[in-house]
Amino acid sequence: xxxxxxxxxxxxxxxxxxxxxxxxxxxxxxxGSAVVSAAKQQAVHEAIARLGFVPNPVARGLxxxxxxxVGVITQALDSPFYGIAMRGIEESLAPTGYIPxxxxxxxxxxxxxxxxxxxxxxxxxGLIILTGRLGDGALADCARTMPVVVTGRALSAPGLFAxxxxxxxxxxLATEHLLALGHRRIAFISGDPKHxxxxxxxRGYRAALEAAGVAYDPALVVPGAYNERSxxxxxxxxxxxxxRFTAIFAANDQMAxxxxxxxxxxxxxxxxxxxxxGFDDVPASAFAIPSLSTIRQPAYDHGRLAAAAIVALxxxxxxxxxxxxxxLVVRQSTQPPKA
Amino acid sequence: xxxxxxxxxxxxxxxxxxxxxxxxxxxxxxxGSAVVSAAKQQAVHEAIARLGFVPNPVARGLxxxxxxxVGVITQALDSPFYGIAMRGIEESLAPTGYIPxxxxxxxxxxxxxxxxxxxxxxxxxGLIILTGRLGDGALADCARTMPVVVTGRALSAPGLFAxxxxxxxxxxLATEHLLALGHRRIAFISGDPKHxxxxxxxRGYRAALEAAGVAYDPALVVPGAYNERSxxxxxxxxxxxxxRFTAIFAANDQMAxxxxxxxxxxxxxxxxxxxxxGFDDVPASAFAIPSLSTIRQPAYDHGRLAAAAIVALxxxxxxxxxxxxxxLVVRQSTQPPKA
DNA sequence: TTGTATGCGTTATCAG
DNA sequence: CTGATAACGCATACAA
Numbered sequence: 001x002x003x004x005x006x007x008x009x010x011x012x013x014x015x016x017x018x019x020x021x022x023x024x025x026x027x028x029x030x031x032g033s034a035v036v037s038a039a040k041q042q043a044v045h046e047a048i049a050r051l052g053f054v055p056n057p058v059a060r061g062l063x064x065x066x067x068x069x070v071g072v073i074t075q076a077l078d079s080p081f082y083g084i085a086m087r088g089i090e091e092s093l094a095p096t097g098y099i100p101x102x103x104x105x106x107x108x109x110x111x112x113x114x115x116x117x118x119x120x121x122x123x124x125x126g127l128i129i130l131t132g133r134l135g136d137g138a139l140a141d142c143a144r145t146m147p148v149v150v151t152g153r154a155l156s157a158p159g160l161f162a163x164x165x166x167x168x169x170x171x172x173l174a175t176e177h178l179l180a181l182g183h184r185r186i187a188f189i190s191g192d193p194k195h196x197x198x199x200x201x202x203r204g205y206r207a208a209l210e211a212a213g214v215a216y217d218p219a220l221v222v223p224g225a226y227n228e229r230s231x232x233x234x235x236x237x238x239x240x241x242x243x244r245f246t247a248i249f250a251a252n253d254q255m256a257x258x259x260x261x262x263x264x265x266x267x268x269x270x271x272x273x274x275x276x277x278g279f280d281d282v283p284a285s286a287f288a289i290p291s292l293s294t295i296r297q298p299a300y301d302h303g304r305l306a307a308a309a310i311v312a313l314x315x316x317x318x319x320x321x322x323x324x325x326x327x328l329v330v331r332q333s334t335q336p337p338k339a
Numbered sequence: 340x341x342x343x344x345x346x347x348x349x350x351x352x353x354x355x356x357x358x359x360x361x362x363x364x365x366x367x368x369x370x371g372s373a374v375v376s377a378a379k380q381q382a383v384h385e386a387i388a389r390l391g392f393v394p395n396p397v398a399r400g401l402x403x404x405x406x407x408x409v410g411v412i413t414q415a416l417d418s419p420f421y422g423i424a425m426r427g428i429e430e431s432l433a434p435t436g437y438i439p440x441x442x443x444x445x446x447x448x449x450x451x452x453x454x455x456x457x458x459x460x461x462x463x464x465g466l467i468i469l470t471g472r473l474g475d476g477a478l479a480d481c482a483r484t485m486p487v488v489v490t491g492r493a494l495s496a497p498g499l500f501a502x503x504x505x506x507x508x509x510x511x512l513a514t515e516h517l518l519a520l521g522h523r524r525i526a527f528i529s530g531d532p533k534h535x536x537x538x539x540x541x542r543g544y545r546a547a548l549e550a551a552g553v554a555y556d557p558a559l560v561v562p563g564a565y566n567e568r569s570x571x572x573x574x575x576x577x578x579x580x581x582x583r584f585t586a587i588f589a590a591n592d593q594m595a596x597x598x599x600x601x602x603x604x605x606x607x608x609x610x611x612x613x614x615x616x617g618f619d620d621v622p623a624s625a626f627a628i629p630s631l632s633t634i635r636q637p638a639y640d641h642g643r644l645a646a647a648a649i650v651a652l653x654x655x656x657x658x659x660x661x662x663x664x665x666x667l668v669v670r671q672s673t674q675p676p677k678a
Numbered sequence: 679t680t681g682t683a684t685g686c687g688t689t690a691t692c693a694g
Numbered sequence: 695c696t697g698a699t700a701a702c703g704c705a706t707a708c709a710a
Contacts, residue, residue: 011687022697027689037695054460058406059687061397062702077429077441078422086416090443099461102416102441104429121393122438228626261626287567287600289628350703361681366705376679398703401686 010053019047030055061123070126070310071119072100075107080282081252081299085130085151088303096311098125107192107226109133116142126310130302131197147313149306153196161309161319163302167197170295170326171204174249174277177293177328179212182336183247183275187220189234189259191251201251201279219243224255231258239266246274246337253278253285253294260288260333275334290332298324349392358386369394400462409465409649410458411439414446419621420591420638424469424490427642435650437464446531446565448472455481465649469641470536486652488645492535500648500658502641506536509634509665510543513588513616516632516667518551521675522586522614526559528573528598530590540590540618558582563594570597578605585613585676592617592624592633599627599672614673629671637663 016023028034061067074082105112131152143160155162188205191198224230250256256278278294285292301324309319355362367373400406413421444451470491482499494501527544530537563569589595595617617633624631640663648658
């Protein structure tokens, strides 16, 4: 732990001196950038261990042009969903020697741009963007500078790798579940309508309705902002509109939780009076009362995959092209409508 | 946005050349490290703007020994509580030019030590440790290398600044609230008993009981792990023990939520049959059913204060010594016990 | 007030 | 296979 002496960090040059070799040789051993005689390897490794040498990433960054860091743009540092993805990224990156730099874009295109500038200035070697707001063009542009991995959209460009999640299918599954239970008047609390995610889920919702021969009623679709309060308010608007509905599909779990509360305050019970399906399957959803039926989006896996992909790109390899499918999780917040 | 040309990053030397001054002059202007004539200032600023120059933090770090980054050790990247603190840190750090490096210690002393080593290797200028597991000695040790700010404990050492939260008082307030409602048999779901936080809250619990003349019953105290599942399991243990209790004080909101679910599964209603108080006041607690009475711990402010403190230390100033007090938030999960 | 020279710790390019 | 030597981009004594 730390250096035994308080004499400050040991340098590569000191290791070289102690091992009786040149700095270049130490560097070569560290990076495996050339073959070195076994004897010197031995000597150098001993010196490293003895002196407790740790390479200075800052100097490495300057000299080698690589900082061994990857920027991660998340949308919120305090989101239950992105938080899990961040955990996946950190854990998956750790053994590779890369370190993540987390910054948050707050679902805002301009802020996201600023984040990229900040990270680029910090000379990150690559970029992971979790469900970004940036246009495909800007992303492709960015990918010309450094490898980029984006989640939540399908996209292909040089140096760019997309880990898509089938939001359309997720939206379809959720709605289909409610339809199968017998619901016909199904409200949809959407995310920010400017976001591809939200639009895809809406598309899935409409596709399922259409497939079931249920007419689409725009009055049953209300926007939200992906947090509890907006779900609550959206539901209140829905109720005040006097439009009849027997089920709600919320574009994420947090809004679904808000919806449950709004109904509760009007003495409407879930699922006896109104059924609710969420989206994401954040941990809290399993502990809600009633536990929330939802579409599982494996955030942790997304994180792991994104990290693996950026490392692959950084190493000049081709990332695995895998996409975890959306999965319907049926819990207690859904049941057939009252007769 | 980015550089106009694809010609790669502009260097300070290029700015100097363009402005017709020496590199040192540009550096001086950038850092305000000396007085420069107005004319040259003008010229340099123009050149900077025209060329879109952005200083390279990596080179700066090497040359100046400062990386303008501060390491932040959080316990989990996906915690609703720490997430908010992280947000406070990021937002408060942004205008100062410092960037946070978030890593997670997973409530483990050895991992925390590794985090510190990683961050030290990255040459962060300072360190913020959110509710760390490390002993006071190790912290003081660490603070001899660089400025350190810790939250959640009282501690004083050179280069070390502690932002304490009165967990004792919080625990006392929560218990007192239940006592005031008439509860006498109050269970306590503790956090990891090895952690100071948990111990302090327990102490507060016991102090309140004592003050009210209620005997302390160790059988009513069960450990948890600060997540929903552990709260659920702890409550099940409590129920299986056949020990009578009319209220539960959980050492954090997530465990409280788990407790509510455990009771629900046994058809015990909150608050009619059992009252529950949590701790932290995470956003979800206001949207739970029933909404959770809890002790508010202003995580966002903690983050802001920690960031402000580390910046102050970094500037050689004395941080403000302020501690947001614990606050009882009464919602719907508590009421007098049944007769 | 300003410029020159040097160094930060490593990698990369050369010779040998 | 190995060792000098030159960058990397900036900050900072030092000199002027």
